[in-house]
Amino acid sequence: MGRQPCCDKVGLKKGPWTAEEDKKLISFLLTNGQCCWRAVPKLAGLLRCGKSCRLRWTNYLRPDLKRGLLSEYEEKMVIDLHAQLGNRWSKIASHLPGRTDNEIKNHWNTHIKKKLKKMGIDPITHKPLSNNHPIQIQVQNQNQPFLEQQEQSNQSPKNVDFDDQNKEKEKEKSDTSSFDSSSTTIATESKQEGKEEEKIVMMMPPPLIDDTIIMENEMIIMNNNNGFCTDEVPIIEPHEILVPCSENSPSSISTSSSSSFSSSSFNSNNNFLKDLQLPDFEWSCNNDQNGIIINNDIDDNNKNVTLWDDDDFINCLNSLINDDDDNGDYGENDESSKQQQVFDNAPSPFCQYSKMVMDYSECSWPYDFS
DNA sequence: AAAGGACACAACCGCGGACTG
DNA sequence: TCAGTCCGCGGTTGTGTCCTT
Numbered sequence: 001m002g003r004q005p006c007c008d009k010v011g012l013k014k015g016p017w018t019a020e021e022d023k024k025l026i027s028f029l030l031t032n033g034q035c036c037w038r039a040v041p042k043l044a045g046l047l048r049c050g051k052s053c054r055l056r057w058t059n060y061l062r063p064d065l066k067r068g069l070l071s072e073y074e075e076k077m078v079i080d081l082h083a084q085l086g087n088r089w090s091k092i093a094s095h096l097p098g099r100t101d102n103e104i105k106n107h108w109n110t111h112i113k114k115k116l117k118k119m120g121i122d123p124i125t126h127k128p129l130s131n132n133h134p135i136q137i138q139v140q141n142q143n144q145p146f147l148e149q150q151e152q153s154n155q156s157p158k159n160v161d162f163d164d165q166n167k168e169k170e171k172e173k174s175d176t177s178s179f180d181s182s183s184t185t186i187a188t189e190s191k192q193e194g195k196e197e198e199k200i201v202m203m204m205p206p207p208l209i210d211d212t213i214i215m216e217n218e219m220i221i222m223n224n225n226n227g228f229c230t231d232e233v234p235i236i237e238p239h240e241i242l243v244p245c246s247e248n249s250p251s252s253i254s255t256s257s258s259s260s261f262s263s264s265s266f267n268s269n270n271n272f273l274k275d276l277q278l279p280d281f282e283w284s285c286n287n288d289q290n291g292i293i294i295n296n297d298i299d300d301n302n303k304n305v306t307l308w309d310d311d312d313f314i315n316c317l318n319s320l321i322n323d324d325d326d327n328g329d330y331g332e333n334d335e336s337s338k339q340q341q342v343f344d345n346a347p348s349p350f351c352q353y354s355k356m357v358m359d360y361s362e363c364s365w366p367y368d369f370s
Numbered sequence: 371a372a373a374g375g376a377c378a379c380a381a382c383c384g385c386g387g388a389c390t391g
Numbered sequence: 392t393c394a395g396t397c398c399g400c401g402g403t404t405g406t407g408t409c410c411t412t
Contacts, residue, residue, distance in 0.1 A: 016380070016406080038397070054398075055381065090400060101400070106379055 013047045017056055021046055025053055026061055059102045066098030070107050078104055079112060083126040 013021075028044035034057075037050035046053065059065075070078065074096055081092040089101035089108075096104065108123075116123040 014382075036397080051383090051398085052381075058399095060380075087401065102380080105401075110378055 011047065012041075012049055012052075014052075017048075017060075021048065022056070022061060025056060029057060029061075055102075059100045064098060065100065070096075070099070070104070070111075074099070075107075075112060078108060079116070079126070082108065082112075082123075 017025075024044050024046055025040070028040065032043070034040075037054045040046075040050055040053045041048045044053070048056075077096060078092055081095055085091050087105075089105040093099050093101040093104050113123045116126075120128055122128070
């Protein structure tokens with residue numbers, strides 16, 4: 001049978017989306033939720049086809065998307081998953097919260113593929129291209145792929161024994177042919193004279209316990225000076241983000257032995273933050289909310305950290321939707337409450353996204369409101 | 371400083387599966 | 392069972408930006 005075009009293409013706009021179009025789409029979807037994509041552009045007042053709207057939303061505008069380059073850990077996951085699933089990008093993406101299939105596909109084609117080839121690995125078969133290639137490839141647990149490891153351990157990957165990994169990591173420094181018992185290690189030798197030896201180590205994230213503040217009831221604040229960037233921060237599952245919600249402030253925190261922070265420094269409210277040289281913010285700690293928003297967006301280059309709470313997110317949406325010439329001052333209470341109504345009255349699909357913002361610490365909105 | 375190439379990523383295209391009447 | 396419709400997926404293209412010469 002003949003296939004109907006997804007939309008009447010006459011008069012429809014193509015190409016890059018404008019900020020105005022984004023606002024219309026976001027506003028519509030946040031107010032009405034996701035319904036029939038074919039009807040979305042007409043209802044939202046967009047000269048786009050429904051498919052284009054869906055792609056724009058799922059790949060770029062969704063508030064639960066994680067932006068930025070994939071971390072080494074995510075890359076490792078992608079490689080592992082690709083070895084098992086092939087080019088099923090959506091399946092792969094389903095294992096990486098906040099990442100889209102399109103993003104992973106692009107990253108694979110532009111980064112990982114080349115990296116693997118450079119290391120003498122066939123990106124399709126995941127096997128060495130040649131036995132004579134000067135690159136040493138050592139892949140642990142060939143018969144126990146990543147997914148199986150996850151299932152067997154029934155644990156988040158970050159829960160593996162990192163002490164062992166660190167030992168192995170140290171071992172690697174002296175012997176690149178060593179076999180890491182808990183991570184995938186791919187070491188390459190320099191292929192070009194005069195170039196610094198290239199060594200790529202793909203491994204599980206480093207121990208959380210070091211340089212990490214563990215608050216009461218397991219809330220974790222990552223300190224960004226322990227050798228891995230924000231994008232490498234292990235995924236924190238929603239159930240792991242638990243904060244004691246006393247009236248005004250977090251009651252107390254316990255710190256790891258290696259942490260330079262004390263509970264008292266945190267208890268003095270923003271002193272703790274000043275110690276970190278972070279922008280001022282207040283901890284959102286409201287028992288009326290369904291959960292605490294822990295939305296850390298740490299710009300690795302600028303060392304900026306933003307923590308979103310409900311109002312932040314709502315105000316940002318408000319700025320996005322209602323104020324074309326936003327100057328970053330989006331703190332008016334009446335506008336905030338208006339937007340809160342949008343949240344409160346929103347149908348379930350939107351509530352879903354609201355929840356997702358709470359769920360993932362790496363979430364970031366694709367707009368810069370500064 | 372300018373031109374051209376390389377790169378990265380957003381967006382599009384078209385196919386196929388799922389669903390519905 | 393089948394035609395019609397919608398949505399999701401994977402491959403591909405277009406375009407802006409960065410880098411090199």
